[in-house]
Structure formats: structure tokens, C-alpha cells
Amino acid sequence: MRTFDLAPLYRSTVGFDQLANMMDRVLSNDVAQPSYPPYNIEKTADDAYRISLAVAGFSADDLNIEVKQNALVVTAKKGDEASDKTYLHRGIATRAFERRFHLADHVRVTGASHEDGMLHINLEREIPEALKPRRIEISSGATTAVEQDVVDAKAVN
Numbered sequence: 001m002r003t004f005d006l007a008p009l010y011r012s013t014v015g016f017d018q019l020a021n022m023m024d025r026v027l028s029n030d031v032a033q034p035s036y037p038p039y040n041i042e043k044t045a046d047d048a049y050r051i052s053l054a055v056a057g058f059s060a061d062d063l064n065i066e067v068k069q070n071a072l073v074v075t076a077k078k079g080d081e082a083s084d085k086t087y088l089h090r091g092i093a094t095r096a097f098e099r100r101f102h103l104a105d106h107v108r109v110t111g112a113s114h115e116d117g118m119l120h121i122n123l124e125r126e127i128p129e130a131l132k133p134r135r136i137e138i139s140s141g142a143t144t145a146v147e148q149d150v151v152d153a154k155a156v157n
Contacts, residue, residue, distance in 0.1 A: 022102070036097055037076075047125040051101060056117035057094040063119060067109050072101040072121070106131075 039053045055063060055076060064075045077096045103123070110122045 034097070034099065036093060036095070037099065039099065044122075047127075049107075049123040049125075051121045051123065053099065053119045053121075054117060055114070055119045057092045058119075060114040063114065065109070065112055065121060067103070070103045070105065070107075072103055072109065072123075074099045074101075074119070074121070 037053050037055055039051060042050050042052070044050050051072075053074060058076050058078065062076050062078055064077075066073045066075075075096075075098045078094045104125070106127055107123055107125045110124045112119065112121045114120075
């Protein structure tokens with residue numbers, strides 16, 4: 001596989017550090033991506049998403065969800081079980097895990113539920129008012145209603 005040097009990108013751009021860091025993470029082969037637990041990411045509406053993780057064998061008390069600095073971190077640690085059970089085959093993995101998801105700006109976690117061995121985390125993108133498109137009224141060459149009120153008030157006095 002080819003490797004890319006992103007140093008010229010760092011030298012010639014200002015304010016795109018997050019994008020460059022994301023590209024570094026994606027293009028690096030140094031870190032093996034964990035495959036446990038399996039998960040789905042689905043788009044449930046225009047600005048809503050759901051992450052579903054298969055967490056069979058874990059109770060809601062064993063799971064922990066945290067959001068810190070645009071990163072959603074899901075961790076699980078199975079409590080100590082009584083060792084009086086004898087398994088002939090143990091295929092349900094209940095090993096501890098940590099799964100990280102990098103969230104885009106203005107994406108927040110709205111809730112989580114645990115049912116039928118699945119952990120569902122609901123996300124929503126909230127665009128701040130300052131970033132939403134706004135309509136600008138175009139005035140014609142004639143005076144506007146506000147300017148006309150000011151002229152009328154001066155005429156009365």
C-alpha cells in the first residue's frame with residue numbers, strides 16, 4: 001500500500017488541523033482497528049443517526065458511554081462471575097472492550113438504550129443559529145418603512 005506524506009498540507013494551511021489529523025488517522029496502518037464488538041451506523045433522519053453495538057452478555061450496568069472532545073467512547077467491563085459454571089463451549093465473548101467513534105462538530109448524543117443484547121446510541125446534528133443560512137432582504141432605491149417613520153417623526157416635531 002502507498003503511504004502519503006501530509007507535511008506540505010500542514011505547511012500551507014491554517015485552521016485545518018482537525019481535517020489533517022483525521023486523514024493521518026485514516027491513512028496510518030500502524031494501529032489495527034478493533035473488530036469487537038460489531039456495530040452498525042445508520043442514518044435515521046436528515047440530522048439524526050444511530051450507532052448500534054452488539055453487546056450480548058453485558059448488562060446495562062457493565063456498559064459505560066462517555067463523550068469527550070468530539071469523541072464518543074463506549075467501554076464495557078464484565079463483573080466477576082461465579083466460577084461454578086462449567087462450559088462445554090463458550091462462544092459468547094464477554095471480554096472487556098473500548099470502542100471509539102469520532103464525532104463531527106455540532107453532533108451530540110441524545111440518548112442510549114440497551115435491549116435484546118444491543119446497545120443503541122442516538123445522535124443528532126445541531127447546527128448553531130450563527131452557522132445556519134439566513135435570508136437577507138434586498139431594499140430598493142426607495143426609502144424603507146423604518147426610514148420613512150424617522151422622516152415622518154421629524155416632520156411632526
